[in-house]
Amino acid sequence: MYDYLIVGAGLYGSVFAHEMKKAGKKCLVIDKRSHIGGNVYTREAEDINVHEYGAHIFHTDNKAVWEYMNSFADFNRFTNEPIAIYRDEIYNLPFNMNTFHQMWGIRTPEEARRIIKEQVEAERISEPKNLEEQALSLVGRDIYEKLIKGYTEKQWGKKATELPAFIIKRLPMRFIYSNNYFNDRYQGIPVGGYTRIVERLLEGTEVILNADFLKDREQYSKSAKKIVFTGMIDEYFNYEHGELEYRSLRFQHEVLDTDNYQGSAVVNYTEYEVPYTRIIEHKHFEFGTQPKTVITREYPEKWEQGCEPYYPVNDARNNEIYAKYRQMADNEKGVLFAGRLGEYRYYDMHHIVQRALEMAVLEKEA
Structure with missing residues (x-):
């Protein structure tokens, strides 16, 4: 017993x-x-x-x-500093001054705040009814279209207009040049x-x-x-x-005959047409120098009985x-x-x- x-x-x-x-x-x-x-x-x-x-x-x-x-x-001392790829464009995450410079070519927090404010006001959304409207009311059209929409729709398996607004009550934006994903x-x-x-x-x-x-x-x-x-x-x-x-996930692991595939541990793919949400290159978590590398593609999937449940x-x-x-x-x-x-x-x-x-x-x- x-x-x-x-x-x-x-x-x-x-x-x-x-x-x-x-x-x-x-x-x-x-x-x-x-x-x-x-x-x-x-x-x-x-x-x-x-x-x-x-x-x-x-x-x-x-x-x-x-x-x-x-x-x-x-x-x-690994620090999570993911990269986002949208078509042929590369952005730093989370949304910070590096992201805003890459997107609009600006340099100061004042310029970034002005652009975001103008885009948010242009949407004229007072009471967001779904995730898309919620995101647009927080960050404006450019950031939403390139870095949120496709990734979110892949992750949840639904159009952003079909997802509830509360999923993203807030979107952290940092008006400093820092790619540290976590504040912890x-x-x-x-x-x-x-x-x-x-x-x-x-x-x-x-x-x-x-x-x-x-x-x-x-x-x-x-x-x-x-x-x-x-x-x-x-x-x-x-x-x-x-x-x-x-929501479930499918992982596709692959060993590659190169010492460095993508230069980052985590790279997000934010356009909807790319079926996976991100590629992980594991050696970078421990600053590896091995002659080969291992990558993993993550594919969000609908959960059914028998599948592994990952996200409630x-x-x-x-x-x-x-x-x-x-x-x-x-x-x-x-x-x-x-x-x-x-x-x-x-x-x-x-x-x-x-x-x-x-x-x-x-x-x-x-």
Whole structure:
């Protein structure tokens, strides 16, 4: 008999398991994938740590979370400075003075503010009814058409006019010459990859891979006093109130016989006609000098049962459905629902670590 059965060997499950083991609890961690780490899993190819499920750049303002993660690995000083390509034009992200200079040839914040203000006023949108109108009312026509429209429509699989305005309540614009994507104080990549961190988190804890909890629910449920479930909450309840909507991704990895393919870890492709949203060149996350390189193209896809869910679609309809599942979850004795899928909410890695630590504290006090 285990104290906790933890369904999911990703970052949340691994942090929680580590903390409960320190508290003297016996845990079993299972995962239906063939590896630990969940979406932060990294594997080695050509002596390069490849982010198997897309770019994962750790960033946070939470000093305690940063120090916690650094206790399991050394983090380098990688700063996320992505590039955007629109047709034959190249722009820096996030929207900053470099972007505005590239777009309009201007040099001062005053000039940039004037152009954006003129374009916003020309749209004459007082109450945005959809994402397109919301974006136009924030940044004007040029930035929207070149850097937002196509990328967003690919990402969500819908026209911008069909997406709700609240998806982009604000668009950060910086009137300084800085390409640092995140404002967070702490940022970096673990030297040696994320899998090494998860291995250390799970050290001394029993782990079973290729194990599907929902297919053997009765057997697994008898094995522990409590269950921590990090899978899809609607699937746990057999879709009783209908399916929640997600967006999925497809990753196309390729080894190239060159030492440097694109000169940047992350390059976004913002025109709709290019089917992928971005290309990741993994060696740049750790400033690699290997003779070959590995790139990954990311293709957003519609989610269907059997696909991997990556992004919850938190519109009004889905949030209403989730509220019903949340009520069922609150009444499910001995089961804790957690993580991006268990809580049907988008979390960055630092949020996941923080929430796992918080739940561990609550369980120790219970």
